Amino acid sequence: MSERNQIRHGIEQVVERGMCIGCGACAIRTGGAIAVTLGSRGLYQANLATATSEQISLATRVCPFSDAAKNEDALASERFGDLPHDDRIGHYSAVMAGRLTEDDSVVQSSSGGLATRLLSGLLERRVVDSILHVGRSDGSELFEYVVSSSVDELLSARKSMYYATTLAEVGAALRPDKRYAVVGVPCFIKAMRLLADEVPALNRQLAFFVGIVCGHLKSTFFAESLAWQAGVPPSSLETVDFRVKNPTRAANRYDYSATARTGERVVRPVASAIDGSWGYAAFQPEACNFCDDVFAETADVVFGDAWLEQYQRDWRGTNIVVTRDARATEILRAAEDTGAVVLTDLGPDEAARSQAGNFRHRRVGLRVRLADDIAAGLSVPIKRVSPSTDGVSRGRIRLIRQRRDISRMSLEWFEQARATNDLDHYIDRMRTAIARYQRVDAAQRGPIAILRYLVRKVRGTKR
Ligand SMILES: Cc1cc2nc3c(=O)[nH]c(=O)nc-3n(C[C@H](O)[C@H](O)[C@H](O)COP(=O)(O)OP(=O)(O)OC[C@H]3O[C@@H](n4cnc5c(N)ncnc54)[C@H](O)[C@@H]3O)c2cc1C
Ligand code: SF4
Ligand code: SF4
Structure with missing residues (x-):
């Protein structure tokens, strides 16, 4: 039996099940034979229709949701195996909270501005020649992957773009003599690591991997x-x-x-x-229902929001940072020495606590979704958590399912609203779905939450 036939959940099942995140790794690996284009629901999707079986075999090894690809643990341990490991945040060297000290600069970034500070350092120290990250689009979309080769260009593309993008085009146009840092959500970073493992030229060109903590992606x-x-x-x-x-x-x-x-x-x-x-989870792609990597475990460094009480209070925003490459730690520490940034050392527990909701969705929720789909006879990828509803309360299971429904239905309702130019078509249906979600959520939290829910409801009716 060929390797492809032994893989139960390969790229074909990823696409068939609507689990394609649109990263573009398959397009890059096959020289464009697999096209990745924006679909009618504002998500990039791969089209395997005209790919040969040889092209599918190549692509399935770089698809982040295919069982033929190495998983996050394997990719990370090859690179960061000497560093301590935590099941939630992956390998880590330094774990910090911090932000830029200048208020005028920090307000131009999403959190503490450390992602852009690190990227500037990579350019200034010539670790890389250019950065692949997301900025304003020149084309018909609002945002897309762009290439920045100067600090000025970098600064013009700050903040989080909660928007579907693909690396298919920029990834296919890398210059052979240049080294790049790629910025991305965990599954994009994993896809680029897989590509670099398979293609020696890309291994030289993709020289640094900067992760973004990710709750889920959004359709356009x-x-x-x-x-x-x-x-x-x-x-x-x-x-x-x-x-x-x-x-x-x-x-x-x-x-x-x-x-x-x-x-x-x-x-x-x-x-x-x-x-x-x-x-x-409105407009969340199906792929995010099958993802267990919150802290971009295969990236050299990852940046998120420090959603911890002591930092959340500060309106300017604060990053949570996990470094796995000494150069990233060094660039941030050097910025601290000049007074450009403030940093506080944290531990893995605090980093994980800053993403508590994400872990509920991506570990507990994932177990339930895997179990649900297997029970329905559907193909699912092998994940680092086991399919099971054991130990999950009935209320939480209902909530997990309700959330998944909202993701799916929001895409359908908004597509219809766009087609009929009627925003209320979407709003009315969402209002009902969210009310149901809130009811289920209150019920599983207990009597005080139910009381709060009822008070909110009465106040809402009176308004
Ligand atoms: C889809 C998405 C979901 C996220 N979910 C969470 C979450 O659940 N919890 C959490 O703590 N943080 C999350 N983040 C990360 C957070 O919003 C900030 O991006 C992060 O903290 C970096 O902030 P900063 O101030 O250091 O970066 P900035 O200085 O604002 O720079 C951001 C950098 O990221 C790049 N970028 C922006 N959007 C994208 C994108 N879609 N793909 C690739 N590169 C991009 C920009 O081009 C820029 O270089 C998410 C980000 C995204 C894009
Ligand atoms: S490699 Fe990326 S774009 Fe291609 S099928 Fe997999 S998730 Fe989709
Ligand atoms: S949650 Fe984020 S990292 Fe995971 S599949 Fe979705 S976009 Fe990718």
């Missing part, structure tokens, strides 16, 4: 929905800023802005949007 619909709710419909949308800091509130209660082609800019609290809470 998220930007459109936020903007439309702020009065800017998709047809007149110029851009969205997903993270506008507000000095009157805590860091996690940020605003967003939508700018129309006329130049008019509307700023609103993200909590005022029906789909603004990440807990509801």
Whole structure:
């Protein structure tokens, strides 16, 4: 039997089951024979229809959701095996919280601005010639992967783009004589590591891997929905800023802005949007339901938000950082010595605690989703947690399933709303789905949560 036939969940099952995240690794590996394009629900998807079986065999080894690819543990231990390991955050050298000290700079970034500080250091020290990261698009989309080769270019693409993108194009156009750092969510970093393992030229070119802690990705619909709710419909949308800091509130209660082609800019609290809470997982791709890597375990360094009480209070934003490469630690420590950044050493427990909700979704939730799909006779990838509902309360199981429904249905309802130019079609259905989610959530939390839910409901009815 060939290796391909022995793999139960390969790239074909990934695509068939809608678990493709659109990273573009398969397109790069096959020289474009597998096309990765934006679908009608605002997510990049691979098309295997015209690929030969040889091309599929190559692609399946670099697809982050294929069982033919090495998993995060294998990829990480080959590189960081000498470092201590924690089941939640992976291998680690330094674990820190920190941010830029200049307020004018830090407000231009999502969290503490350390990701851009590190990337600038990589360019300044000539560790790499250019950075592959996400910035404003020149084309028909709002955001895309861009190549920055100077600090000025880097600075023009700060903040988090909660938006579907692909590395298919920039990854296929790397210059043979250049070294690049790639910035990405954990599954994109894993895909690029897999590619670099398979293709010697890419192994030389992809010289540094910068991870972004990830709760889940969003379809391009998220930007459109936020903007439309702020009065800017998709047809007149110029851009969205997903993270506008507000000095009157805590860091996690940020605003967003939508700018129309006329130049008019509307700023609103993200909590005022029906789909603004990440807990509801609106527009989440199916791939994120099968992901167990929160801290980009295969990256040389990873940056997230320090969602811990002591940092959350500070509206300016603070990063959580895990380094695994001495050069990353050194660049950040050198910036601390000049007074450009402040850093505090933390331990893996605090880093993991800063992402408590993510771990519930990606470890406990994943076990339940795997068990559900296996029971339904569906193909699932092998993950680092086992399929089982054992030890998970009935209330939590219901919540996990309800959340998955919201992700799936939000994509369908928004697609219909766009087609009929009727935002209410989406809002009305989401309101009902979220009310159900809140009810289930309150029930599984206990009597005080139920009381709070009822009070909120009564207040909502009176308004
Ligand atoms: C989809 C997504 C989900 C996230 N989920 C979480 C979460 O659950 N918990 C958490 O703590 N943090 C999460 N983050 C990370 C967080 O929002 C910040 O990006 C991170 O803390 C870095 O902040 P900073 O101020 O250091 O970076 P900045 O100085 O603002 O720079 C950000 C850098 O990341 C690049 N970038 C932005 N968006 C993307 C993207 N989609 N793909 C690749 N590169 C990108 C930019 O080009 C820029 O170089 C998420 C980010 C994304 C994009
Ligand atoms: S490699 Fe990436 S783009 Fe290709 S099928 Fe897998 S997830 Fe999708
Ligand atoms: S949750 Fe996982 S699969 Fe989804 S975008 Fe983030 S890293 Fe990728």
